[in-house]
Amino acid sequence: MNQPMQIESEQPYLEIRGGQTLCGEVRISGAKNSALAIMAGSLLCADECRISNVPSLADIESMGQILTALGVNIVRNGSALEFDGRHLKQAQAPYDLVSQLRASFFVIGPLLARQGEAKIPLPGGCAIGARPVDLHVRGLRAMGAHVIIDHGMVHAQVPGNGRLKGAKIYLDYPSVGATETIMMAATLAQGETIVENAAQEPEVEDLARFCNSMGAKITGAGTNTIVITGVDRLHSTDYPIIPDRVEAATFLIAGAITGSEIIIGPIVPEHLTSAIAKLEAIGPKVIKEGSNRLRLIPGELRATDIETLPYPGFPTDMQAQFMALLTIAEGSSVVSETVFENRLRHVAELKRMGADIKVKGNVAFVKSVPFLSGAPVMATDLRASAALVIAGLAAHGTTIVQGLHHLDRGYEDLEGKFKKIGANLRRVDLKQVANVKL
Numbered sequence: 001m002n003q004p005m006q007i008e009s010e011q012p013y014l015e016i017r018g019g020q021t022l023c024g025e026v027r028i029s030g031a032k033n034s035a036l037a038i039m040a041g042s043l044l045c046a047d048e049c050r051i052s053n054v055p056s057l058a059d060i061e062s063m064g065q066i067l068t069a070l071g072v073n074i075v076r077n078g079s080a081l082e083f084d085g086r087h088l089k090q091a092q093a094p095y096d097l098v099s100q101l102r103a104s105f106f107v108i109g110p111l112l113a114r115q116g117e118a119k120i121p122l123p124g125g126c127a128i129g130a131r132p133v134d135l136h137v138r139g140l141r142a143m144g145a146h147v148i149i150d151h152g153m154v155h156a157q158v159p160g161n162g163r164l165k166g167a168k169i170y171l172d173y174p175s176v177g178a179t180e181t182i183m184m185a186a187t188l189a190q191g192e193t194i195v196e197n198a199a200q201e202p203e204v205e206d207l208a209r210f211c212n213s214m215g216a217k218i219t220g221a222g223t224n225t226i227v228i229t230g231v232d233r234l235h236s237t238d239y240p241i242i243p244d245r246v247e248a249a250t251f252l253i254a255g256a257i258t259g260s261e262i263i264i265g266p267i268v269p270e271h272l273t274s275a276i277a278k279l280e281a282i283g284p285k286v287i288k289e290g291s292n293r294l295r296l297i298p299g300e301l302r303a304t305d306i307e308t309l310p311y312p313g314f315p316t317d318m319q320a321q322f323m324a325l326l327t328i329a330e331g332s333s334v335v336s337e338t339v340f341e342n343r344l345r346h347v348a349e350l351k352r353m354g355a356d357i358k359v360k361g362n363v364a365f366v367k368s369v370p371f372l373s374g375a376p377v378m379a380t381d382l383r384a385s386a387a388l389v390i391a392g393l394a395a396h397g398t399t400i401v402q403g404l405h406h407l408d409r410g411y412e413d414l415e416g417k418f419k420k421i422g423a424n425l426r427r428v429d430l431k432q433v434a435n436v437k438l
């Protein structure tokens with residue numbers, strides 16, 4: 001373990017010296033997934049609007065570039081984004097930008113509702129699975145859009161470039177993105193749209209609240225049946241994004257794995273119900289401090305089983321981070337990923353750190369080891385990168401996490417926040433061969 005090791009890295013990496021106890025309070029940023037959907041939703045507003053508590057992230061930057069390409073003028077003012085979407089230039093999103101960010105496909109609904117036409121490149125697969133858009137397309141067709149998929153482009157048009165028509169839509173699966181696409185499209189449609197088996201995630205509810213703040217008529221968001229009564233026009237608004245429940249859970253798990261008492265906030269405690277239940281099943285206690293903060297009291301770690309599900313079930317976006325924790329939780333845990341088909345790629349990296357995990361299909365069997373050992377590891381997707389950081393904080397020795405572009409997509413100043421509570425980590429950005437002593 002103390003052999004000098006050569007890391008050939010032209011990309012920045014995180015160097016984490018594990019074993020520090022953390023202490024203090026972490027400020028939780030605005031929710032990435034809410035902000036992305038709401039940015040797309042801002043296209044519905046033929047006026048100026050403002051959203052606040054927007055995290056500073058690579059994904060937000062990419063979505064901003066797509067909106068700019070469509071003709072929206074965007075100004076960042078601290079944590080707020082100001083949009084002027086009065087003069088949209090075009091209905092076609094550029095391929096190179098959409099291919100970088102799957103959520104950018106969500107502009108299809110608002111563009112179609114506002115302009116009667118949208119041309120969006122198919123987002124394609126991504127690291128965690130194929131991620132088709134059939135449910136989005138079926139919903140838009142049910143509302144009267146003609147949708148042709150040709151040469152990798154989804155071309156949706158309302159006949160005569162008129163208005164979409166309200167419809168009753170049953171989703172075969174409660175897809176977050178499809179629910180959001182249909183909900184946004186329906187805000188300006190003629191008549192009433194009912195979405196059954198809708199996604200109930202807090203980010204869907206946040207998007208509905210944002211649309212309602214512009215004059216939309218949406219009820220039931222946050223339940224499995226959403227009713228949208230179309231209106232003629234939406235007006236400007238000033239809307240704050242909810243706190244990021246995935247970031248919040250990531251810090252709670254970091255407290256649990258390092259045996260540290262930490263506080264996080266602001267958060268909406270109800271958004272973390274399943275994560276808190278699992279943490280308490282594993283051993284630590286999570287105590288509410290006032291209305292919007294949580295205190296993690298560390299405890300002995302015991303094995304538990306996890307199955308990812310649509311909300312209010314256990315979130316797939318927290319699976320990798322919990323798996324890092326379970327690697328040292330006494331006993332045997334079973335982690336089943338049911339939402340995405342390829343979301344266990346962090347297993348190979350955790351094994352490099354000494355974890356004992358076997359994978360069969362989409363199920364990981366985790367047997368506890370007494371401790372993890374620092375190692376060079378590669379982030380394979382956004383949440384996997386957070387899992388490796390968490391593992392590194394608890395590991396003996398030094399962990400080098402590469403592939404930081406994943407982390408930067410979805411965590412605002414992760415290393416700054418960890419440093420503030422006492423973690424020993426730093427970002428190394430060398431454009432040359434580095435000698436790292438492990």
Ligand code: UD1
Pocket residue numbers: 033034036102103129130131132133134135136137173174175176177178199203316317339340341
């Ligand atoms: C959103 C989140 C992502 C989270 C996921 C599930 C954003 C920007 N991203 O992604 O972080 O992990 O919800 O909570 O909000 N599916 C289809 N056909 C479709 C749409 C989806 O088969 O038309 C499938 C997907 O392949 C996947 C499952 O449904 O297996 C869930 O996907 P979905 O809920 O749509 O996730 P996203 O909206 O892409």
